[in-house]
Amino acid sequence: MQKSTLLGLSLLALAGTPALANDLPNLSNSHFQSCLTNLKNSATFKGVSATTFERYRPSEPDPSVIRSLNYQPEFKKDPWDYHASLVDSERVADGLRAKNEMADVLRRIESRYGVKAEHVLGVWGVESNFGQTLGKKDLFTSLATLSCFDRRQSYFRGEYASALKIVQNGDIRPQDMTGSWAGAFGQTQFMPSTFLRLAVDFDGDGRKDLVNSKADALASTANFLVKSGYRTGEPWGYEVRLNGYSGTSGRKNKKSISHWQNMGLTLPDGRPLPHNMASAGLLLPAGRHGPAFLVGKNFDTFYSYNASESYALAIAHLSTLIETNNTNTNFATAWPTDDAGISRREAKEIQQALINAGYDIGNADGIIGDNTRRAIMDYQRKSGVTPNGRAGQQFYRLIMSHQQGNQPVATPTSNPNIKIIRRAVQ
Numbered sequence: 443m444q445k446s447t448l449l450g451l452s453l454l455a456l457a458g459t460p461a462l463a464n465d466l467p468n469l470s471n472s473h474f475q476s477c478l479t480n481l482k483n484s485a486t487f488k489g490v491s492a493t494t495f496e497r498y499r500p501s502e503p504d505p506s507v508i509r510s511l512n513y514q515p516e517f518k519k520d521p522w523d524y525h526a527s528l529v530d531s532e533r534v535a536d537g538l539r540a541k542n543e544m545a546d547v548l549r550r551i552e553s554r555y556g557v558k559a560e561h562v563l564g565v566w567g568v569e570s571n572f573g574q575t576l577g578k579k580d581l582f583t584s585l586a587t588l589s590c591f592d593r594r595q596s597y598f599r600g601e602y603a604s605a606l607k608i609v610q611n612g613d614i615r616p617q618d619m620t621g622s623w624a625g626a627f628g629q630t631q632f633m634p635s636t637f638l639r640l641a642v643d644f645d646g647d648g649r650k651d652l653v654n655s656k657a658d659a660l661a662s663t664a665n666f667l668v669k670s671g672y673r674t675g676e677p678w679g680y681e682v683r684l685n686g687y688s689g690t691s692g693r694k695n696k697k698s699i700s701h702w703q704n705m706g707l708t709l710p711d712g713r714p715l716p717h718n719m720a721s722a723g724l725l726l727p728a729g730r731h732g733p734a735f736l737v738g739k740n741f742d743t744f745y746s747y748n749a750s751e752s753y754a755l756a757i758a759h760l761s762t763l764i765e766t767n768n769t770n771t772n773f774a775t776a777w778p779t780d781d782a783g784i785s786r787r788e789a790k791e792i793q794q795a796l797i798n799a800g801y802d803i804g805n806a807d808g809i810i811g812d813n814t815r816r817a818i819m820d821y822q823r824k825s826g827v828t829p830n831g832r833a834g835q836q837f838y839r840l841i842m843s844h845q846q847g848n849q850p851v852a853t854p855t856s857n858p859n860i861k862i863i864r865r866a867v868q
Contacts, residue, residue, distance in 0.1 A: 465509060466505040466506060466509055467505045467508050467509060467591075468505070469503040469505050469508065469587070469591055471502045471503065473590065474500075474502065474503045474586075474587070474590050474591075477589070477590035478499060478500075478586060478590065481589060481590075481599060481602070482495050482496075484599075486599050486600060486603050487599075487603045487606070489603075489607060490603055490606045490607060490610065491610060494606050494609065494610045495606060498582045498606060498609065498616060499582075499586075500580075500582055500583040500586045500587070503583070503586070503587040503590065503591065504579075504580075504583045504584060504587045505587075506623065507579070507583075507584045507587050507588055507623040507624075508587065508588070508591050508592050510623040510624070511588065511592055511593070511594075511623075511624075512592065515812065516812045516815070516816075516831075517812065517815045517831050517832075520728075520779065520783075521727045521728050521732075521752050521777070522728065522777035522779055522782060522783045523783040523784075523833075523834070524752045524756070524783075525752065525755065525756055525759070525777075525783065526771075526782070526783025526784055526785060527783065527784075527785075527786065527789070527808075527810070528568055528753075528756040528760070529756050529759050529760050529763070529771050530771055530785035530786055530787070531769040531770075531771060531785065532785065532786060532787060533567055533571065533760065533786075534760065534763045534764060534768070534769045534771065535769060536567065536571065536572050536574075537563050537564075537567050537572065537760060537763070537764040538764060538767060539572075540563060540566065540567075540572045541559065541560070541563055541764055544656060544657075544660065547644070547656070547657045547660060547661075548562065548563070548660065550644075551644070551660055551661050551664050552664075554661070554664075555661070555664040555665060555667075555668050556668065556672070556674030556675075557664040557667050557668060557672055557674070558761075558765075560761040560762070560764045560765040561667065561672075561678065561740065561744075561757075561761050562660050562663050562664050562667075563760075563761060563764050564744070564756075564757040564758065564759075564760045564761030564764070565630055565663050565667075565744070565747060565757055566629060566630055566659070566660060566663065567757075567760050567764075568753065568756050568757050568760060569629075569630045569631040570628075570629055570630065570631055573629045573656065576620070576621060576627065576628065576629070576653070577620060577621035577622040577623075577626070577627060577631075578620050579620060579621060579622060579623050580619070580620055581605050581619040581620060581621055581625055581627055581634070582602070582605060582606070582619065584621075584622075584623050584624070584625060585598055585601050585602035585605055585625050585634075586602055588601075588602075588624075588625070589602045598625070600635055601625045601633055601634045601635055602625075602634075604633075604634035604635040604637065604638050605619060605625065605634040607634075607638060608634055608637055608638065612649065613637075613641070613649050613650040613651060614649075614650075614651055614652070614653055615653075618651075618653040618654065627652070627653065628652030628653050628659055629652055629653065629656055629659030629660070630652065630659050630660070630662070630663045632652055632662065632666075636666070637650070637652065637662075640662055640665050640666050640669060641658070641662045641665075642658065642661050642662050642665050643658060644657045644658050644660075644661035644662075645657040645658055650662070666747065667740075667743045667744075667747070670742070670743040670746040670747070671739055671742065671743055671746075672739070672740055672743045673720070673738070673739050673740055676718060676719050676720070676738055676739065676740050677718055677719065677738070677740065678737060678738065678740045678741040678744065678757075678758040678761065678762075679719065679722060679725075679735050679736050679737035679738050679740075679741050679758065680709065680716070680735065680736060681709075681710055681733055681734065681735050681773055681774055681775070682702075682707045682708065682709060682710065682715065682724075682734050682735060682736050683707065683708050683709065683710050683712070683734070683774075683775070684706075684707060684730065684734050685706045685707060685708060686706060687705050687706050687707060688730065689705060690724075691723070691724040691725070691726050692723055692724065692725075693723040693725050693737055693741070693742070693745070693751060694723055695723050695724070696721040696722055696723045696738075697721060697722065697723070698721055699715050699716075699717045699718075699719060699721075699722060699736075700717075702715060702722065702724070702736060703715050707724075707734075707736070710774030710775065711774075715736070719736070719738035719739070720738065720739070721738065721739075722736040722737055722738045723736070723737055723738075724736060725737045725741075725751065725755070727751060727752060727755060728777055728778050729778065731778040732775065732776075732777050732778045733773040733774070733775040733776075733777065734775065735755070735758075737758070741754055741755075741758055742754075744757045744758060759771070759773075779834075780836075781832065781834035781835055781836045782834060782835045783834060783835075784833055784834060784835060784838055786808035787808070788835075788838050789808040789809070789810050789833060790806045790807070790808040791806075791838070791842065792810075792814070792818075792833055792837065792838055792841055793805075793806035793807070793808070793810075793814055794806040795841045795842065795844070795845050796814065796817045796818070796821065796841070798845070799821065799841075799844075801817040801820070801821075803817050810833045814833065815831035815832075815833065816831065818831050818832070818833055818837055819831040821837075821841065822837070822840075825840060825844075827840065
């Protein structure tokens with residue numbers, strides 16, 4: 443989901459923020475309604491009819507979107523955690539099924555736009571888990587609230603007007619205008635303004651329906667990548683071995699492949715670098731002791747979809763795994779940690795084990811938020827482990843060993859920030 447560095451929050455936006463329910467800001471509805479009345483007659487909303495504006499005018503603001511806008515995570519997320527949560531064997535398997543299901547559409551998209559099918563699939567998988575996670579927030583309420591309160595109001599007013607134009611044009615049904623708190627929606631999470639610029643009707647039904655038409659959504663994504671400078675026939679890049687290289691790095695610091703070859707870089711197995719990119723930058727997402735990548739222009743188009751190098755790497759890696767039919771998600775060089783990240787399945791298992799131990803953390807949805815991490819810290823303390831709140835492989839092994847061995851830990855602490863279910867440990 444492109445379009446603004448704000449939308450580097452896309453996955454958080456879809457998942458919702460893991461803050462407590464009682465920290466919602468108090469928003470004045472009278473101010474909200476007055477603001478909407480002023481917006482209705484403003485230049486930004488030129489082209490939106492009064493009938494359309496009033497038909498979808500929210501009756502009250504949604505304070506949860508302001509909380510999400512200002513959310514500051516309590517716990518730092520390392521790149522290996524971020525990557526493991528987005529690229530796991532389950533998502534690769536889902537991608538392979540989607541590739542088979544959409545084979546004809548993807549072939550036609552590649553023929554028309556020159557964008558590799560797996561690159562489109564990578565975006566689809568990371569943005570909405572191949573259409574399984576589209577977001578449930580009412581876009582009109584979310585964008586109207588963000589247009590009238592807090593920061594970045596000018597930006598969100600443009601998106602609000604664009605959302606109204608989409609339904610006014612008849613492309614998307616009003617009931618399908620749901621998505622993230624920040625306004626992204628559809629199979630590949632376009633912002634409304636991006637929809638108006640780049641959405642295409644690929645299935646030929648006269649509507650650009652990025653919610654219900656996978657063909658429209660995937661073709662629109664290909665169109666976005668092309669408009670961002672995608673180069674047909676080039677890979678996004680590939681993993682490399684540094685072989686002692688300690689010079690400059692950075693995605694934007696592009697050099698010829700011959701330059702990198704002269705610097706001693708090779709493929710992970712020692713073979714020479716392939717000369718299949720015009721130029722490439724050296725990406726070191728976890729420093730020189732972690733996996734290293736040469737990335738080209740097509741990696742940059744992934745980055746332009748959502749301004750985050752970790753995000754772009756997730757798309758890139760997922761696309762390669764789908765292309766090679768490989769469910770082994772490890773890089774050739776391991777992440778520089780003794781506590782690797784967990785898959786979504788393992789995250790769900792951790793959450794369920796915490797629920798079984800008496801922690802009220804909500805549903806076991808595989809999304810590790812602050813409430814889950816607080817519970818992990820408490821569990822670690824009671825288990826005699828230095829508490830860090832980290833949902834990694836070390837904690838996974840700890841709590842699974844307790845589950846499998848039926849070894850209950852002590853009752854959760856009475857910390858007001860940790861909700862406890864008063865029941866016996868199962």
